[in-house]
Amino acid sequence: MKMTFRSLLSWAEAELERLQAKSPVVESQILLMEILNVSRQSELLLGLDEEASESVFSTLQTWVERRGEGEPIQYIFGKAPFYGRDFFVGSGVLIPRPETEILVEEVLKHIPFDRKLSGLEIGLGSGAIALTLLLERADLHMRAFEVSEEALKWGFKNRAHFALDTRCEFQLVEGLEWPSLEGKVDFIVSNPPYIPEEEYSVLPREVRDHEPRVALVPPSQNPLVFYEQIADYAKTHLNPKTGLIALEVHAPLADQVVRVLKETLEPAFQGSQVGLVLDLSGQKRVVYFQTK
Numbered sequence: 001m002k003m004t005f006r007s008l009l010s011w012a013e014a015e016l017e018r019l020q021a022k023s024p025v026v027e028s029q030i031l032l033m034e035i036l037n038v039s040r041q042s043e044l045l046l047g048l049d050e051e052a053s054e055s056v057f058s059t060l061q062t063w064v065e066r067r068g069e070g071e072p073i074q075y076i077f078g079k080a081p082f083y084g085r086d087f088f089v090g091s092g093v094l095i096p097r098p099e100t101e102i103l104v105e106e107v108l109k110h111i112p113f114d115r116k117l118s119g120l121e122i123g124l125g126s127g128a129i130a131l132t133l134l135l136e137r138a139d140l141h142m143r144a145f146e147v148s149e150e151a152l153k154w155g156f157k158n159r160a161h162f163a164l165d166t167r168c169e170f171q172l173v174e175g176l177e178w179p180s181l182e183g184k185v186d187f188i189v190s191n192p193p194y195i196p197e198e199e200y201s202v203l204p205r206e207v208r209d210h211e212p213r214v215a216l217v218p219p220s221q222n223p224l225v226f227y228e229q230i231a232d233y234a235k236t237h238l239n240p241k242t243g244l245i246a247l248e249v250h251a252p253l254a255d256q257v258v259r260v261l262k263e264t265l266e267p268a269f270q271g272s273q274v275g276l277v278l279d280l281s282g283q284k285r286v287v288y289f290q291t292k
């Protein structure tokens, strides 16, 4: 009997339903569109009665099974969009989130244009932030620290993909005592792990079972530990003339992060200012600090 895309879709929908996926109809269409390399739903729907090959069916079977186990769709596809580009992702690295684009925008908004700048990212992950900054601004040089070897591999893969090897250095680090750098950096950017332990346990299964815990939860009962360490590090490593720190925050902690930055850095950088940026849903999302 002829196997059409329509029959594949009905099979996938039923299977995803059985596996308790959240949106079986939409998900089966998304999976099939990716396999067929089709970007518009209308394109898929118009060809529903065409014959499907065995290989399409076999990929769909594997992907449906993985979705049924709660694996994020971005891991299945091996890529995630960020700031208009696709980044390679997979097991061991956090999937870049759309709201993190605000952090990138804030850095781009605040850094000066007048000379070559150097930036440091703490917690590289896939490289979505550092590499996007480099792609958006040809005058930047970036360094980044990452504690997870697995995540770093994804960062390297993306760096090679975007041909940015000569404009950034990535370094594997241990714990929160980051290595000293030669010279000062013009900005520090970070989207550190900030989910409190009690909230981690109620995150969706898709996140808890598949994304790395080290990327989500700080390694201490103190939810501000990363922000305190970053502020401390900035005291000696941030350029006092044009320095910027931009940090993604968990909304309920935002005011405390502002306080940490003020208390730690205002005495060291006279005339500095701290600001808070909301995301599109009105949540406090980014805290920034400017030395001048």
Ligand SMILES: C[S@@+](CC[C@H](N)C(=O)[O-])C[C@H]1O[C@@H](n2cnc3c(N)ncnc32)[C@H](O)[C@@H]1O
Pocket: 094, 095, 096, 097, 100, 122, 123, 124, 125, 126, 127, 128, 129, 145, 146, 147, 148, 151, 173, 174, 175, 176, 191, 192, 193, 194, 214, 215, 216
């Ligand atoms: C929330 S993820 C952000 C990843 C990526 N920058 C992004 O926005 O998609 C935090 C990252 O920090 C890394 N990390 C955790 N502890 C760290 C540490 N002590 N030093 C450096 N990086 C660390 C994690 O492995 C993870 O890649």
